[in-house]
Amino acid sequence: MQVELRDIRKYFGRVKANDGISLVLKPGKIYALVGENGAGKSTLMKILSGYQPPTSGEILLDGQPVRFHSPADALAKGVGMLYQDPLDMPPFRVIDNYLLGRSNSVRLNYKEARNELEGLSKRYGFEIDVHATIDSLSMGERQQLELVRLLAGGAQVLILDEPTTGISAEQKEILFESMRKMTREEGKTVILVSHKLEEVQELCVYAYVLRRGQLVGEQELPCLNEQLVEMMFGQVPKRSQRPPFAVREPVLELQDVNIETYQITVPDINLSVRAGEIFGLAGLEGSGQRLVMQACSGLVAPAKGRVRLGGQDVTGWSYHRLQKFGMAYVPAGRLEEGLVAGLTLTEHLVLARPDKKFFVDWKENRQEMAERITTYQIVGRPESTADQLSGGNQQRLLFSLLNTPLKLLLLEHPTRGLDVRSSDYIWQLLYKRRDHGTAILFISADLDEIIEHCDRIAVFSGGVMSRILDARETTAEELGHFIGGQV
Amino acid sequence: MNNAQLIAVLASIVLQASPLIIAVCGEILTERSGVVNLSLDGTMLMAAMTGFVVGMLTNNVWAGFAVGALVGAIFASIVAFGSIRLNQSQVAIGFVLTLLGDDLSAFLGQNYTRMKGVTVPHYGIPILKDIPVIGPIFFNQDIVVYFAMFLIVGTWWWLNKTQPGLKLRGSGERPTAAFARGVDVNRLRYVYTILGGALVGIAGAAYSLDVKIGWSDGHIRGMGWIALAIVIFGGWSPIRGAFGALLFGATKALATILQRAFPEVSVVAFNSIPWLLMILVLLAVGSDYTERGIKAMPKSWQQPLRRVLRVSPPMALGTPFKEG
Amino acid sequence: MTEAQTSDRSWLIRLWPLVPIVAALIVTSALLMLFDASPAVAYRAMWDGAFGGQDKFLSVLAFWVPLLLASAGLVVTFTAGLWNIGIEGQIILGAIGASWVALNVTGPAWVLIPLEIGAAMLGGALWAALSAVLKTRGKVNEIFSGLALNNLAIILTNYLISGPWQPPEGGSFRGTTPFQSAALLPRLFESRFSPLSLILAFAAVIAVYYVLRGTTWGLKLKALGKNPYSAYLLGVSSERETILAMMFCGALAGLGGAVRVLSWFDSLRQSISGGIGFLALLVVMLAAYRILWVPIIALFFSIVLNGSITLQLKTQLHSALGGILTGLMVLFVLLFGSAKQLGIGGKPGTAAGVPDVMPDELPAGEIPPELMASSYPEVDVEAIHE
Secondary structure, rough: OOOOEEEEEEOOOEEEEEEEEEEEEEEOEEEEEEEOOOOOOHHHHHOOOOOOOOEEEEEEEOEEEEEOOOEEEEHOOOEEOOOOOOOOOOOOOOHHHHOOOOOOOOOOHHHHHHHHHHHHHHHHOOOOOOOEEEEOOHHHHHHHHHHHHHHHHHOEEEEEEEEOOOOOOHHHHHHHHHHHHHHHHOEEEEEEOOOOOOHHHHHHHEEEEEOOOEEEEEEEEOOHHHHHHHHOOOOOOOOOOOOOOOOOOOEEEEEEEEEOOOOOOEEEEEEHHHHHEEEEEEEEEOOOOHHHHHHHHHHOOOOOEEEEEEOOEOOOHHHHHHHHOOOEOOOOOOOOOOOOOEEEHHHHHHHHHOOOOOOHHHHHHHHHHHHHHHOOOEEEEEEEEEEHHHHHHHHHHHHOOOOOOOOEEEEEEEOOOOOOOHHHHHHHHHHHHHHOOOEEEEEOOOOOHHHHHHOOOEEEEEEEEEOEEEEHHHHHHHHHHOOOOOO | OOOOHHHHHHHHHHHHHHHHHHHHHHHHHHHHHOOOOOOOOHHHHHHHHHHHHHHHHOOOOOHHHHHHHHHHHHHHHHHHHHHHHHOHHHHHHHHHHHHHHHHHHHHHHHOOOOOOOOOOEEOOOOOOOOOOHHHHHEEEEEEEHHHHHHHHHHHHHHHHEHHHHHHHHHHHHHHHHHHHOOHHHHHHHHHHHHHHHHHHHHHHHHHHHHHOOOOOOOOOHHHHHHHHHHHHHOOOOOHHHHHHHHHHHHHHHHHHHHEEEEEEOOOOHHHOOOOOHHHHHHHHHHHHHHHHHHOOOOOOHHHHHHHOOOOOOOOOOOOOOOOO | OOOHHHOOOHHHHHOOOHHHHHHHHHHHHHHHHHHOOOOOHHHHHHHHHOOHHHHHHHHHHHHHHHHHHHHHHHOOOOOHHOOOHHHHHHHHHHHHHHHHHHOOOOOOHHHHHHHHHHHHHHHHHHHHHHHHHHHOOOOHHHHHHHHHHHHHHHHHHHHHHHHHOOOOOOOOOEEEEOOOOHHOOOOOOOOOOOOOHHHHHHHHHHHHHHHHEHHHHHHHHHHHOOOOOHHHHOOOOOOHHHHHHHHHHHHHHHHHHHHHHHHOOOOOEEEOOOHHHHHHHHHHHHHHOOHHHHHHHHHHHHHHHHHHHHHHHHOOOOOOHHHHHHHHHHHHHHHHHOOOOOOOOOOOOOOOOOOOOOOOOOOHHHHHHHHOOHHHOOOOHHHHHO
């Protein structure tokens, strides 16, 4: 199916998310849609998949103008979108999840659905257990299930939004292979929205580049990465160089730590992070690395083992006690876990300061926040509320609220969703912290980020931690093997 | 106590629990779609009053039920409109309606207190009622009991075995995903909030026309809250919820028996049982101590125990949904 | 919509806050007519009930005080995101605490009254703490624990009145023997109104205002109410603050209970609270959780409620009418208090709810586009940490 977008505009108030985008997508090909954060990719794809109507502009499928009333309507007309976080029903059984919305009759035809599901899975090399519940599946399996659902619903055009985040190397291969099959053998149209240029080069034949809501370039692939980057940013951002690292005394020590929850057991973690060291934890989401981090922060109590911080045994200490002792934790969801929507930046500062007084001196705190706003280059005012800031500014706000000095800094996906320059800036801040002797432990789904910035790395798979790797001597491929569970 | 007495007590527990079961099933339908209708106590009082009065005036018990259902639907539609269309707090609207229903029923029903009205006729189901033990307990009752039994099975089947049921659950779990599959989430929430409210209204009328016949100020005050607590205790499942309602009825019956057996113990002790029970069951299904207790058990027991003791609400319960 | 149309409607928008009030009056009038009562006569009776004489108005003030105390406490719990429906029970426990002192301690008034007030505040605070601990430790929603505890408090009162504190002349469910006169709050003229209690209530309102506006604790509660998990990560102990907020509210409610037994009644009675706690919840909802609006709304409710009691005496119409009028006002304000939400004079607001699907890269608020579009400033890392 050929897709044509004509002069698509989408305005949110005065913000122009899409500002006159026109492009053509031909059947049988895999396209890439790239651009830095805020370039308007997600908005454009939400318009193409029926989630939002455009403010103006036209969508043509095989030359016929269409108007989508809902995502389901778009799918019925042949356009389906796979989200980074698949839109499925976590507590449902696979078969119920598959059946939801498939028909308008009251009765559920389990037998037919199972055959359909298994047939499609087989055709694309997916393996899905129809009897499992969704929340027991891996991210990759959920994605496969969602793809099958879209295909069964009649998708001729598939949009994939950052599909390789959080899935294993093998699952990525299966996914890419299925996409090649869909385009080459079945003439479907595929659009890959991705930050990862390596994947784009590997898979796609043609790239459209967005910047600030406009189409700024298109390019046959493969090409030089620099060409794409230049179109995305206007200029090539300089990547930071890793400063040398001097081995110092251990700050965080985990000794035979065991963590147990409903879903997973993390056995016998032994780990030591030194002052001024950046230590990365890699692995699929839900492989145990987040639990280890939460055990270090006091949010989860280990079932067994000792945790030491700066030589002090802190096993069983509460999060707040550790916080006072020099631990800081920056979680991934900024507005959900970290900032409070509706509170001003100054109010955040008052809450985060260690030297709290009973009566608040608003004037002094407002001044202090104004200074931090300048220092951390936050676009906002002391009296703006946290939810008024953009993602990158929210992340910088979180960093501006960290106390000094810190013994240990724990980070989850510190640059998730940020563009290259914002990420670089965050890392510069982190390097400053490490120079002051803070031990940094972080989780990231982005292997390149881990390799680029870490001194040492541990990989988690199904709760088990790999041996500890030296970042200078490992490769993304090696990490990929560990993530897949091979030792 | 001999067998016949025991069977009579059990039959009365089933009868007492029936309106609760109806209200619980109604509220489960509402909450599974993602809306909390907190107004149950006021709704049931209003439905009980109007149901009784209309039944009496028309000399037709079914007219009473119809009006009860209508009143329940009206209250529920206010909750639905306020929360879905206006984005107001569901708790706030539900709570105001609770108080308002209480006051309205007292005011509007002031001339009809302590009067004799119509009642639901007894109807034993032929053949089934002659089954020993089970027959007299479950099948020698009246239509309210049969309706409650039908609702347990019907609601369970609708939720778990039908396409509309999947859509209903999907809207309460993850409305964005349901929307992506073509479900009109907000319309569906309207439908089930109003339908659930109508059932709650029928439950209210079932009290004044059958189980606790008649009307007086604050006639069945508190039963709505108990129904809401049972929905939680029942883990949003009609079968477990019905079990909870029967358990509640049994505890009350037990209290009455004990009170007769130990007249020297203050009546206060027995009055407090339902409320203590409410706190205790909510504590059991929610608290971390339960989880710790489960963990102390052998591994093979843990999963079944958890299924019995723990509950988790629909993920999007109480959260508004906006398209696009 | 064009500019002209908007300005045509601006009078409508300005007068809109009156609409729910008028609508509530219309519905109440319709109810009155249903009972063959003339609304004019009924409202006149209510007005007389509140203002028809010094004793009537003092009675309004006497009812106002506990309502004000409970409402002030509720502003704190609402700020912390708590639905303290258990306030009714906290008032009752306050009354029980004060009664215990009044019945068991003898001494001059300047000893008894502080003791009674202390016991009442303690009683209310502990009853509230129970709800709070059930929430933080037991994951029992405070609505349900509060409701159960309300009923248990009523049952406890009945037990005390018919049991240990039964008057010597015989058991009934009516009340205890009247307290010694030194135990009662000094009252104005022959009324039930104690000026001292009003001073305490105003002190409470002012305290709540400053706590929420100028203290770290108030800010912590605000954070907790808006996003408990983020607040926790920012260093706010949700358990500690939840318990403290509930106890703060419980203490004020308990004080209100003391005022009920020590000035409205002179003994512990069966229905000691008389729904003041629930009424206070309505007051605070109508005040949109802002403390400065609480005194005036509480006074208005007090007028309506006292008026409806007179109405019942005069016309035999059930006094629930006052509750209906106040309840309808709150309901109508919730339903169409905001003209914007209804799409009158503007598009329905999106501010109230976070849309499920939003473009991730765009800010939700009013960030000027020039800021949005501005390129990210060059990083000078050295300057940052100097």
